[in-house]
Amino acid sequence: MKVMVVDDHDLIRKGIILLLESYADIEVAADAGDGNEALVLAMQTEPDVVLMDISMPNGLDGFTTTKQLIQQQPNIKVVLLTMHDEEAYIRQAIQSGAHGYILKKSQGSDLYEAIYHVYHGQRYYRTDLSEEQIEKMMKEKEKPVSPLTLREQEVLRLTVLGYTNKEIAEKLHISAKTVENHKSNIMNKLDLKQKHEMIQYGIKNYFSDMR
Amino acid sequence: MKVMVVDDHDLIRKGIILLLESYADIEVAADAGDGNEALVLAMQTEPDVVLMDISMPNGLDGFTTTKQLIQQQPNIKVVLLTMHDEEAYIRQAIQSGAHGYILKKSQGSDLYEAIYHVYHGQRYYRTDLSEEQIEKMMKEKEKPVSPLTLREQEVLRLTVLGYTNKEIAEKLHISAKTVENHKSNIMNKLDLKQKHEMIQYGIKNYFSDMR
DNA sequence: CAATACATAGGGGCATCCCCCTATCCGTAT
């Protein structure tokens, strides 16, 4: 099985490569430090399976890269690797088309298991969520990850970062009044009464891998 | 050199162990998944060098564990491993007494370098900060990590979480006016002009490993 | 075709925040 490893942390990537190479039937064909590099190297080396971290820099995160990779090489299998075990992450993983999902805290043998299963065309999601929940999410492929619209998400993100309505309005090229409306719609949709509930919802859902 | 590896992510830990074992003069004597386990195993196996992640669960993070480890075994050397390259982290590392500091994004060879140097009694801090800045921080061992007072830090933290002045005042049992004053003092101290700069400073310094 | 969702924008009004002051009390350091 030809595997490519994608992770922006050099040290971690090297360690994972050694882990993979300890299996006789795995060959690490390439490794990349970001999404763009991954797309290029996948074309050149044509790996069977790509093992990819979700948190990556330069705007091209693991989800986005997975989508593009599968579009580019439809037969490629992708296993996402992350420390996050939250519904929003798993839903995004499913919607990105990833074939596998494993946690950094999981056992070393899960890594091989995941690659083996997806190589043979099987799905492999190892999370704390139940198989039923995963199945349900697979059937809801079109359901938005967030109850908020894209615009509302942008407004919320900028609000968490402390920008005033006026500043947000300038950034998004709309009027401050519209920003107010978006905020008010967010509060209604999520059935929130106080500003701090909205901020904390935003932090939890859009900044959980802040760094 | 007998080395112990401490990281709560099993997969990452196993990878790093393989990386270390590829060096002939390094022997991985033990590995631990949290701070408590690390303290116990360090007693039992007496490693020369401990390579430890900073972000760890159960309240006992890398800094705290380092302090306790050095108190328990004064001849032990600790190398901290993290993805954070920010002044606050490095200052805390210095104050915890850690002998080395390397980033997950750094090169594989830095890992060996760090262990080799601290084993031979030298300090090894590989960050984007200049050697002068590190030297300065070493001389300021007692200086608080934050330029803000404890009260200001509390106010900032609650502000980031979206609480209004009135709500913060109630939580801290002070008047809303005093909260305003603290905020204004924060802005002056940090030489900030806009609210979002303060919020983002707060996020960076008090919520960087949110999850 | 009608209904719905989404993004846009404004009016009016009240609450809150932010900024520039002044002020007191306490503890520590020079």
Next chain:
DNA sequence: ATACGGATAGGGGGATGCCCCTATGTATTG
């Protein structure tokens, strides 16, 4: 002893935010 930093609190005024309302254009969907 005096000076300084830290925490507390208030006045006044202008800016901003938030809430309730109305309104329009577009796109999608039943």
